[in-house]
Amino acid sequence: MEMLVNCRRYLSVGSVKKFSLVSGYNLKCGLEVHTQLDTKHKLFSFSTNDPFGSVDKPNQNISYFDAALPGSQPILNYEVVLQALKLASVLGCSINYNSQFDRKHYFYGDQPLGYQITQHYSPIASNGHLRLSPKFDGIGGTKDKTIDIIQLQIEQDTGKSIYIENEDLTLLDFNRSNVPLIEMVTKPDFTTIEQVRAFVKKYQNLIKILGVSTGELETGAMRVDVNISINDLPRVELKNLPNTSSIVNAIKYEYNRQIEIIHNGKAEEELSFSETRGWNGSETVKLRSKETTIDYRYMPDSELPKLKLAEDIMKKVKESLPPLPDELFEQLTHHPYNLSLKDAKIFVISNTHTINYENAELRQYYLEVFKRYSDEIGAKNINPKLPNGWIINELIGDLNKLDLYLNDITPSLTPKVFAQLLSLIHTKKISKTSGKLLLFHVLKELKDRGSSSVPININFDTLIEEFELEQDTIRNKNDLVLLCQHIIDELDNKKMIADIISGKKKNGLKFLVGQGMRSSQGKLDPIELEKTFKSMLEIKW
Amino acid sequence: MFTPMQQQMSLIRLTRIGRFSGSLRYFTRGLSGNSSMPLKQWIGSKFNTLDEVKQFMQQDSASIEEYLNSDSARTTSSNLDISDETIRRLLKLSGLPTESVDILHIKKRLKYQMSFLNKLQEISYDTDKIDENNSRILPRNSKPLSYEELISKIERATKSEDLGEVSNSWNPTELSALSRNKMYVLRGGLMKDRE
Structure with a gap:
């Protein structure tokens, strides 16, 4: 009887969308x-x-x-x-x-x-x-x-x-x-x-x-x-x-x-x-x-000889094989990389969107950047989200935007150079916003030079100076407090400030941080700004 | 005409499975089915000298011709049961027309051939002990391929213009009676279920 009832649900053979296996x-x-x-x-x-x-x-x-x-x-x-x-x-x-x-x-x-x-x-x-x-x-x-x-x-x-x-x-x-x-x-x-x-x-x-x-x-x-x-x-x-x-x-x-x-x-x-x-x-x-x-x-077939293979041939065939997906997923989703499976797949499996890089090439680049970054910062101090996010989101995103291929930029933007950029962000010498600007600037430069040109020497310190991107312009905590106070005064909206404090309009805090970033042309650390606002306004949430 | 060397080479290619001679006169000794010499001894490595071939050919053999003209062959073949449907199926498998053909005539000849094949199959021999590597025209006891040799073969692979392997080096459809847009033309669909 149960089979009959289950079966009736599927009498319409065309209903493939609402599919499930039927008991029995x-x-x-x-x-x-x-x-x-x-x-x-x-x-x-x-x-x-x-x-x-x-x-x-x-x-x-x-x-x-x-x-x-x-x-x-x-x-x-x-x-x-x-x-x-x-x-x-x-x-x-x-x-x-x-x-x-x-x-x-x-x-x-x-x-x-x-x-x-x-x-x-x-x-x-x-x-x-x-x-x-x-x-x-x-x-x-x-x-x-x-x-x-x-x-x-x-x-x-x-x-x-x-x-x-x-x-x-x-x-x-x-x-x-x-x-x-x-x-x-x-x-x-x-x-x-x-x-x-x-x-x-x-x-x-x-x-x-x-x-x-x-x-x-x-x-x-x-x-x-x-x-x-x-x-x-x-x-x-x-x-x-x-x-x-x-x-x-x-x-x-x-x-x-x-x-x-x-x-x-x-x-x-x-x-x-x-x-x-x-x-x-x-x-x-x-x-x-x-x-x-x-x-x-x-x-x-009388025209083809038998295919005879030496007994030790498979040992060498195995040695010639690249790492396989399951091994790579295991590696990338565990310490120290800690990637999500979704992100790990970007380094392993190609799909229709992966036109600017080969998976193996991107994976090699990522692993090398990670190692360099870890060497510079110290293995205990690394933030794995930094190389993960900056390669998966920023680098791939910019390559797509600029229609560049990974192998065109790696001779100049070597893993070592990319790791330097990550160190600058990690040590808060520049803000993430400035980091994004720098990366895009460098890639744009490489694009304008053309893929056949000789590798260029990328010096982030010079670029930071040239574009005045150094984050630490407000070294003094008091200066940061003064800036935040200035933003609150300029806003002149007591109700909004009250709503932020009470937690009624939590997004208002993001607005204040945004104003701070704007006034510093992206050079401040948004987390520091948020902390300062929270402390000044005695926000408990 | 063959040169003596060509003649010798063609003979050397014969293997000891007992291939037919040019006149189809000789076959293996085991044909009679009650030979004292089991067939398995006759399936061996290829002949290497003309003398070996001569020696082999001088041995007693059964005659195909004698068998085919015998009463036994005629009786056996007439007793075989082959339906018209089987004949049509065989014609279809062979890609031959099945309509307007003399089925009776084909059936008679097929029965005759089958009686001969049945005779061959009566010969008993020990299949387990036969080295199949000796049973082909091509050398089958080649050296097993190592990884290095495999890679070397791949690296050395090149196209031959003599074999038409170079793209656009010849015009394939030029040789056909019909072509369209550089494609071969096959009349009557895909020869599927051809009548």
Whole structure:
């Protein structure tokens, strides 16, 4: 009965927005992810691998082999092997030291050879896993979730086809033909949509950080197919999922659709066999039944030797890997950096906004600045919020405003110089406002000089003097009191002062501090000003 | 005509799995299925000299021709059951038309071929003990690749104009009868479910 009641809430299969799993209907998903490798050359030829960049220049980057001209033969690009081993390593896979390539036959216009070269019988890696944590991956609950990976296999991408319906013909571009792919297949270990979303995101970040792929779903550099099964009924494969929201919405829709079928007593009729369905943006639609799946007639490729690897190869592959996201999050969210996870992500994960810097480059800069600042001030005295805020908010903000790239400014604004600026603020030699002005001034100067110019020597002491920015112009406490009294007198508003004192209008105090900053042209420390006002007016709150 | 060296090289490429000779006359001794010499001994490393090949070829062999012309082959093939649907499916898999074809004729020939394949499959041999590294044309006992060699191979990789790998070094669609906007043209959709 409970199941029936729960089910009724989901009778409208279109209601993917108000989604939650229904008790009694267990979701089970597995993923099949195809990742285009970001190698210089293609998989079995050395023509340029740039399918997205050459999208408007059809058949530009193709060799005789890519076009399957008779007599042409495959030659393995070993960069693909290295990329595959890196990925296999971070996914904790068992490496196959004697893998092979096989032919998968099917006739399709975008497959000029008549077969795809893949690794069917003996793939390069298998039995891996990726762990999702509630802390870093937002999967909810308190326990980690491990998704097992069945295998990684190297294979070719196909060409692109444009179907001209009214002429019943297809235009073919083979720029993408023979581009290297890694197919990764997981076990059906996903039991919630959050886990699927988190896995896709985490896998995307991993392949970006490893430099294996751009990981872009939108350009097709990463393609995700979802196998979904409710209550262990035969699985349905969902395809054509061009972005994360499509993946999530297609699963939601399919879950609700199958529940409705089960509820209507039609499971035997409609869900007792596997099928493949596509996502059209609002619903899943049948593409083909598994029973009509063609026989691919796999056979070992007779033109490619076995791929034999030395047993100690993985040790060196591991040594060549960059730090991985989870390790970096651990490091950055703990002492001495104490960044929030949100801020730590800025130094680890790239997104569409990160155009002025590379994450690894920014992270290196931040860590170096932090170290220099810590050396200058003393590890015990540091304020971690200072380097964190000044790099995340001020520096990145100014780079965006000025349309500058981090690597253009670091030869002049070295971590040492940036740390000097932080020390000046830390020791209150200049106010934060003056610090912001100085930083912007320096960056503007670098922008005006152009990125190709030789590094300049930045001397903040000279600039402070030149622009009279030294904060300590009111060294005497009495002078500060006199200034505050002058501001209160000038205001001449007894009611407002009374409201500030009583706490009725707390913002009024900010107004007074603002007046003080204005009269000192930003050179005073706003905290000192606030303290002085509070003390003079005997504010208790 | 082949030069003696080419002839020798092509022979040397033969491996001891018992590849067919040019006339398809000889096959492995194990074909009869009751040979005293198990087939596994015949799957070995490649031939290295012409003498080795000659010696191999002088050994007793079963004749394919004799088998195919035998009554046994005819009886076996006529007993095979292959449906019209299977024939159509095979044609489809091969990318061949399925309409206006002589299904009966194809069926007869396929049965004949299958009886031969069945005969081959009757041979029993111990698959566990076969070193598959010997069973390919390409050398399969190559030295395992070290990390340094892998990196070196990557660094040495260059494009070859002889293989058309340099972008814009040749015009791919020039070779096709039909092209549009530098793209190949395929008539009749994507060959999917072609009739």
